[in-house]
Amino acid sequence: MTEERVDKAETLGGSLISNGVSRRTFLKFCSTVASAMALPPAAAKAMAEKLSQATRQSVIWLSFQECTGCTESITRSHKPTLESLIFDFISLDYHHTLQAASGDAAEHAREEAQKKHKGKYILIVDGAIPVKDGGVYSTIAGITNLQMLQDVAKDAMAIVSVGTCAAYGGLPKANPNPTGAVAVSDIVKDKPIINIPGCPPIPVVMTGVLAHVLTFGIPELDSHGRPMAFFGDSIHDRCYRRPFYDKGQFAKGFDDEGARKGWCLFEVGCKGPTTHNACATVKWNNGTSFPIQSGHGCIGCSEPDFWDAGSFYKPLSTGSMNMEGWATGALAAGAAVGVASGLLNSNTKSKAEAKHEPVTLEDMGAKNE
Amino acid sequence: MNEVELLNWARGPGLAYATVFMVFGLTLRVLEILSLGRPKEYAKVRSSGVKEGFRTIIRRNLPEKHCWKYITATYIFHVGLFVVIFFFIPHTQLFKDVFGVFWDGWPNYIIDFFTILSIATMMYVLIQRRVNPARRILSRPSDYFVWLVTFLPLVTGYMAFHRIGPDYTLMLAMHILSVELLMVMLPVTKLVHAVTFAMARYYNGSNAGRKGVKV
Numbered sequence: 176m177t178e179e180r181v182d183k184a185e186t187l188g189g190s191l192i193s194n195g196v197s198r199r200t201f202l203k204f205c206s207t208v209a210s211a212m213a214l215p216p217a218a219a220k221a222m223a224e225k226l227s228q229a230t231r232q233s234v235i236w237l238s239f240q241e242c243t244g245c246t247e248s249i250t251r252s253h254k255p256t257l258e259s260l261i262f263d264f265i266s267l268d269y270h271h272t273l274q275a276a277s278g279d280a281a282e283h284a285r286e287e288a289q290k291k292h293k294g295k296y297i298l299i300v301d302g303a304i305p306v307k308d309g310g311v312y313s314t315i316a317g318i319t320n321l322q323m324l325q326d327v328a329k330d331a332m333a334i335v336s337v338g339t340c341a342a343y344g345g346l347p348k349a350n351p352n353p354t355g356a357v358a359v360s361d362i363v364k365d366k367p368i369i370n371i372p373g374c375p376p377i378p379v380v381m382t383g384v385l386a387h388v389l390t391f392g393i394p395e396l397d398s399h400g401r402p403m404a405f406f407g408d409s410i411h412d413r414c415y416r417r418p419f420y421d422k423g424q425f426a427k428g429f430d431d432e433g434a435r436k437g438w439c440l441f442e443v444g445c446k447g448p449t450t451h452n453a454c455a456t457v458k459w460n461n462g463t464s465f466p467i468q469s470g471h472g473c474i475g476c477s478e479p480d481f482w483d484a485g486s487f488y489k490p491l492s493t494g495s496m497n498m499e500g501w502a503t504g505a506l507a508a509g510a511a512v513g514v515a516s517g518l519l520n521s522n523t524k525s526k527a528e529a530k531h532e533p534v535t536l537e538d539m540g541a542k543n544e
Numbered sequence: 545m546n547e548v549e550l551l552n553w554a555r556g557p558g559l560a561y562a563t564v565f566m567v568f569g570l571t572l573r574v575l576e577i578l579s580l581g582r583p584k585e586y587a588k589v590r591s592s593g594v595k596e597g598f599r600t601i602i603r604r605n606l607p608e609k610h611c612w613k614y615i616t617a618t619y620i621f622h623v624g625l626f627v628v629i630f631f632f633i634p635h636t637q638l639f640k641d642v643f644g645v646f647w648d649g650w651p652n653y654i655i656d657f658f659t660i661l662s663i664a665t666m667m668y669v670l671i672q673r674r675v676n677p678a679r680r681i682l683s684r685p686s687d688y689f690v691w692l693v694t695f696l697p698l699v700t701g702y703m704a705f706h707r708i709g710p711d712y713t714l715m716l717a718m719h720i721l722s723v724e725l726l727m728v729m730l731p732v733t734k735l736v737h738a739v740t741f742a743m744a745r746y747y748n749g750s751n752a753g754r755k756g757v758k759v
Binding site: 398399409411412420421422423425441442448449478479480483484485489490491492493494495496498501502504505506508509510512513514516517518520521524528 | 546548549551552555556557559560563564565566567568569570571572573574575576578579580581584633634635637638640641642643649650651652707712713716
C-alpha cells in the first residue's frame with residue numbers, strides 16, 4: 176500500500192460498504208439528494224463518485240445559546256439511514272452532546288482539530304451568540320461563545336449555521352433579547368456561511384447540504400444565506416392544501432368541519448405563505464408528515480425573527496401587535512378633540528354673529544339718485 | 545432592513561400607527577364638520593330640506609347623460625374597491641382582529657374579478673383625466689396623488705396574491721405598507737369622502753331645499 180493510496184475504510188464509499196450499504200442504495204441516495212437539490216441528472220453519478228472517494232471531513236460543532244433540538248433532530252431518526260451514516264462518517268472532532276470526552280480533554284480535542292485541519296475543517300454552529308456585556312451570558316470552559324466562535328471561525332474552510340438561532344438569532348434574539356444575542360453572520364464576515372434554519376432543521380437538508388459541500392462545494396444560496404435547493408420555495412407554494420386556499424375554504428378552528436376536511440389553515444395562523452423551507456416536499460420522520468399535514472399551521476420557524484412576528488395563531492393578514500384597545504382609544508381621542516374643536520368653532524361663530532352688521536346698499540357704494 | 549423585517553414592521557407598529565391615525569383623524573373630521581352646523585339663515589326658510597337632502601344623495605349617485613361612461617367607470621371601481629376591501633377572506637380576518645366584527649368573505653375568484661375590474665377602470669379614469677381638457681385643467685397634483693395612493697394597494701395586493709414580482713414576503717410587505725399609506729392619507733386628503741360623501745351630499749341638497757331651490 177503506497178502512502179498516496181487512500182485506505183478504503185477511510186473513504187465514505189468504504190465506510191458505507193463496511194456498514195452493509197449496497198452500491199445501488201448509495202446511488203439511490205445520491206440521486207435523491209441531487210434531485211432534492213435540483214441538480215442535473217448527471218450530477219447524481221458525479222456526486223456518487225466524489226462522495227465514495229471523499230475522505231473523512233473534519234467537523235467542529237459549536238453549540239452556543241441553544242436547546243440541543245438541532246442535534247436531536249439530526250440524531251434521532253427512527254432507523255439508521257444513509258443520512259445518519261454520512262453523519263457518522265464525518266470526523267466530528269468536537270460536539271458537546273455527542274463527544275465522549277469532557278472537561279479539559281474535550282477542549283484539547285477542539286484545539287487539536289483546529290491545528291491539525293487548519294483551513295480545512297467545516298465549522299457547524301447551532302445556537303445564537305450573546306454579545307451583551309462582553310458575552311458573559313454563555314461560556315464554555317470559561318471562554319465566551321463570542322471568543323470561541325471568532326477563534327474557531329478564523330481557520331475554518333466554511334461555516335454551516337444549523338438552526339434558526341445560529342442562522343438568524345432565533346429565540347435568544349427574540350424581543351427584548353436580554354443577552355444581546357446575534358447570528359453567526361453578524362460576527363463572522365470573512366468566511367462562506369451556509370444557513371440551514373429551522374427550529375429544528377430537517378435532517379435530510381442538513382446531510383444534503385453536507386454532501387453538496389463535500390462534492391461540489393458551497394451550494395447556491397438565497398438572500399438569507401439558505402441553500403436555494405431546499406429553501407427556494409415557500410411552504411405555501413408546495414402545500415397540498417393550497418387548492419383550498421385558492422378556493423377560499425378555510426378551517427376556522429382546529430376541530431371544526433373545515434379542519435376535519437383538511438381545508439387551508441390560513442385563518443388559524445399558518446405562516447406558510449411567507450416561510451421558505453422544504454417541509455412540504457421532504458417532510459419529517461422519514462417522509463411521514465409535516466406540521467400542516469398533522470393539522471397545525473406552519474409557524475414560520477425557518478424565517479428570521481419569526482418569534483417576533485406575532486402570534487402563531489393569528490392570520491398573516493392581521494396585525495402582529497395586540498390591537499385591542501388601540502382603535503377604541505383612537506376613536507375616543509378623535510371624538511374628544513372633535514368635540515373640543517366644535518366648541519371652539521361654535522364660539523368663533525357666535526362672536527362673528529354678534530359682530531354682524533347688516534350691509535346696506537349705501538355701504539356698498541350705491542348712490543341714491 | 546430586509547423583507548422579513550419590513551413585513552414584521554408593517555404588520556406590527558406600522559399597522560398600529562396607521563390604524564390609530566386613521567380612526568383618530570376620521571372621527572375628528574366628521575365631528576368637526578358636524579359641529580359646524582348650518583350658517584344663519586338670513587332669508588326665509590322655504591322647506592325643511594330633508595327631502596331635498598336625501599334626493600341629492602340618490603341623484604348624485606346616478607350617471608349624468610353627458611359623461612355616463614366616465615361616471616360608470618368610477619362607480620365600477622368604487623364597488624370593486626368595496627368588494628375587495630371588505631370581502632377578501634384575509635381582509636375579513638383583519639377586521640375581525642381590529643374591530644371584533646366578523647362576516648363571511650367571498651371566494652377568491654370573485655375577488656380576483658373585482659380586482660382586475662377595479663384596476664382597469666381606475667386606469668381608464670386616469671386616462672380620461674388627462675385626455676379630457678376640462679378634467680385636465682381641474683386636476684391638481686393632489687388628485688393624481690390620491691389616485692396613486694388608492695391604486696397601489698390594488699396592484700400590490702394582486703401581485704402578492706398571484707406571486708407576481710420579486711418575492712411574496714416583500715410583495716406582502718409592500719401591499720400592507722401601501723394600505724397603511726392609504727389609511728394615513730384617508731383623513732387628510734379628499735379621500736375623506738369615503739366617510740363624508742353621504743352627509744356632504746345631504747347638506748348641499750338640504751341647503752338648496754331650504755333656500756327654495758328645486759333639486
